[in-house]
Amino acid sequence: MAQPILLQTPPRDPRAELEARLRDAPLEHAEALLAGLDLLQKLHDHGTLDLLRGAAGSRDQVIRIAVEAANTPETIRGLRNLFVLLNTFGSIPPETLAALVSAIPQGLEAGATPQPDPPGLWKLIREFAWDPDVRRGHHALISLLRAVGASMAEAKRS
Numbered sequence: 001m002a003q004p005i006l007l008q009t010p011p012r013d014p015r016a017e018l019e020a021r022l023r024d025a026p027l028e029h030a031e032a033l034l035a036g037l038d039l040l041q042k043l044h045d046h047g048t049l050d051l052l053r054g055a056a057g058s059r060d061q062v063i064r065i066a067v068e069a070a071n072t073p074e075t076i077r078g079l080r081n082l083f084v085l086l087n088t089f090g091s092i093p094p095e096t097l098a099a100l101v102s103a104i105p106q107g108l109e110a111g112a113t114p115q116p117d118p119p120g121l122w123k124l125i126r127e128f129a130w131d132p133d134v135r136r137g138h139h140a141l142i143s144l145l146r147a148v149g150a151s152m153a154e155a156k157r158s
């Protein structure tokens with residue numbers, strides 16, 4: 001009759017496996033370890049580690065202070081306003097915003113050009129009333145003011 005083959009595996013020692021991995025880690029990950037140590041040294045040189053250690057040691061107090069600061073009406077209103085501004089900027093077509101933003105430096109440069117004498121009143125009135133670009137700007141400004149006024153009236157009604 002056949003005899004069973006006894007299979008005996010040596011007992012597994014997880015601690016020895018971890019020690020072997022730890023012993024081999026500096027060789028396998030030398031570049032990453034050096035970069036990490038360099039970063040750690042820079043954080044230490046600038047005092048960031050001390051700051052983090054202090055914050056971690058008093059995390060309950062840090063969390064309490066942050067919650068108290070965030071729980072003020074001003075902070076809540078500020079966050080709401082930030083979201084409104086983000087939505088507003090998100091609704092502006094990028095081409096329109098790009099045209100507006102690129103016009104600002106041009107206008108500032110034109111206005112900062114040194115002139116021997118300031119422009120006369122008649123020249124200012126003529127540019128204000130008859131320059132087509134200035135009239136386009138007036139129309140855009142008036143349209144914006146009309147929309148703001150209508151929005152304010154609507155907010156007052158509701």
